[in-house]
Amino acid sequence: MKKKPLRWLIAIALLVPAVWLIARLAFPPAPPHYLTAPVARMDLEETVLASGTLKPVKQVSVGAQVNGQLKSLKVKLGDRVSKGQLLAEIDPVLQQNELRKAEAGLARAEADRRAKAAQLVQYELALKRQKTMLVSDASSRADLETAQAQLDSTRAELAALAAQIRQATVDVDTAKANLGYTRIVAPMDGEIISVVTQEGQTVVSAQSAPTILIMANLDTMTIKAQVSEADVVRVKPGQPVYFTILGAPGKRFYSTLRAIEPAPESIGTESSQSTTGSTTTAVYYNGLFDVPNPNHVLKTSMTAQVSVVQGAAKQVLAVPVAALGKQEKDGRYAVRVLEQGKPQDRKVRIGLNDNVNAQVLAGLNEGDKVIVGDPAQLPVEKPSEVGF
Template sequence: MRYLTQKVTRGAVVKAVTTSGTVNPVITVQVGTYVSGVIQARYCDYNTKVTKGQVCAKVDPRPYQVIVDQSRATLGVGQAQMVKDQADLAYAKVAYERNRRLVATKSVSQDVLDSSKAALDRAMAQIGLDQATIALQQAQLHAAEINLGYTDIVSPVDGTVVSRSVEMGQTVAASFQTPTLFLVATDLTSMQVDTNVSESDIGSVNGGDRATFTVESFPNRTFSGRVTEVRQSPQTIQNVVTYDAVVGVRNQDQALKPGMTATTRIIVDERQDVLRVPDQALRYQPGGVPGVTGAPPPVDLNGGVRVWVFRGGEPQMVVIMPGLDDDSFTEVIKGDLQDGDEVIVGGATPKPSP
């Protein structure tokens, strides 16, 4: 009987969750339009560096300029009407004061005085109405000026245009939903990977965990980052519930582009410089070992498991206390094993000679 063996070694045992994700900018701002109309000019394109307040496109302002002019003219009419009504009020005051003095000398009747008092009251009320009308017209003019200002599509942040969905001459309608004209990434030197971690693994992923990933564009380069957030919102993909674990990464050379697919490895636990055995050694079950008599002990001995060590030309059973398992190696917390021991991972019976 011959055996397949591997050596017990010292090294790292790293437990990780492997998943896929998408590289995205940390903050992406959607730049839309509040007003409808025809795009008269476009000043920004893909990869354009923009600053806060920079005009990226312009909607034809003429319809909105007409509304501003109309509102301004209406306000002028209201203000002129108020000047006229103020003159009427001044006359009504004079007439009332004159009739009030004349009625004392019985030069005019009381009815004339009452009529002049009513005219004064109406003139004063008209002034109040004019003031309210002017306030309304000023508000309408202000709203029209705001809409005119919205014909300039400006970037709300400093950043880089990563997407554009508008051309000159295109008509945009903002009646029910604000259309997105540009996507602006604020800082492409800081990126994040939105990974899809299955519900069976998400319990072991925590903020601050180290992570590495590769992208197809750079297969020989490994990027490093850390989990910055584990989002609570579930996503169902092909009947599998996943959660978004966000991995933050620096992108100083801007090698990472938005939308790249990343194969991500999130390190959830690790042990450095520990005694470890291959996982195959824990799964090996002897099928009649020479020199071993009696039934084998149970697999679990107070939390321990058995492995078979090849010593002195014969297999010997050793009970170990396992620790962290990374699907390749298992940490040995306690047990009669030493660095360099040969553990049996398989057995093969040689073919009989012909």
């Protein structure tokens, strides 16, 4: 009776492999499924991305050079003005009084000079008379020397008065200029983009000229694009560039890169940062370019999403960047192509790369299916263990 269970165990042990083999032959496993993409023709563009700010090509802060109350403002925000047009007037009473005082000082100095000139003539005659009298022994040499000294002293005083007149003339010219500064005129053609000081306010120019208006020429805008230190080595003046603005993301504005500033904007704060111990991780260099703005669609301080074009190609063979494998020493990339359901290794040369698709220079043909993903290589998520 004990041999019967042993026979059953042997039979089961032989039956299980046989069943597995029959099932394997009758129902073979499905071939692996690969994610593929065809090698196709498309337009490619390799760019360096940057963020910039729009500024007028010419912007001037119009200020006051004299003290006083802003008597009248002749323009308002948004007005277009021409060079030399009157923008504002400062109460001129103080400057008029200074001019009168300077003119009075000049008149006094000129009167003193005329009086001293008349005295000089008198001393010249006295010296001449003393010389004649000395020849006839009618006068002493001491009187002659006194007359000569008076003449020389008067000539020196006349020279000092001439210097005073020149100084008084400068004072008059300065007073006239300050009186003219009470009339503030436009230094260029442009548009009023900001009114800083209102009528009735008092301006004081003791240390720096206070700003009354800000005007700019909006016909041409300058974009200052911040290029990261990782990309700035690839960016050069003369390269094509375009940008979009938030208000019109579908419209591109085209231009040409004019210059790359040789130092980052943060260079002025490096000393203070080293003192405080703080450091800046990101370094950006400004790329400058101009764009026409005839309809003034572009406004001051708008944000621009800038693309500096490194290269462009029309209807070239391209492959998804996800299909590229490891780069070899010779510069080629490893790619797997699906042929008759089986992956085959290829080596390809790549040209332009826009980080989504890459140009195929050699190694693939149009229509080849490259493997961009293998589900078998995806990580399997383990079920989370919940403890009680």
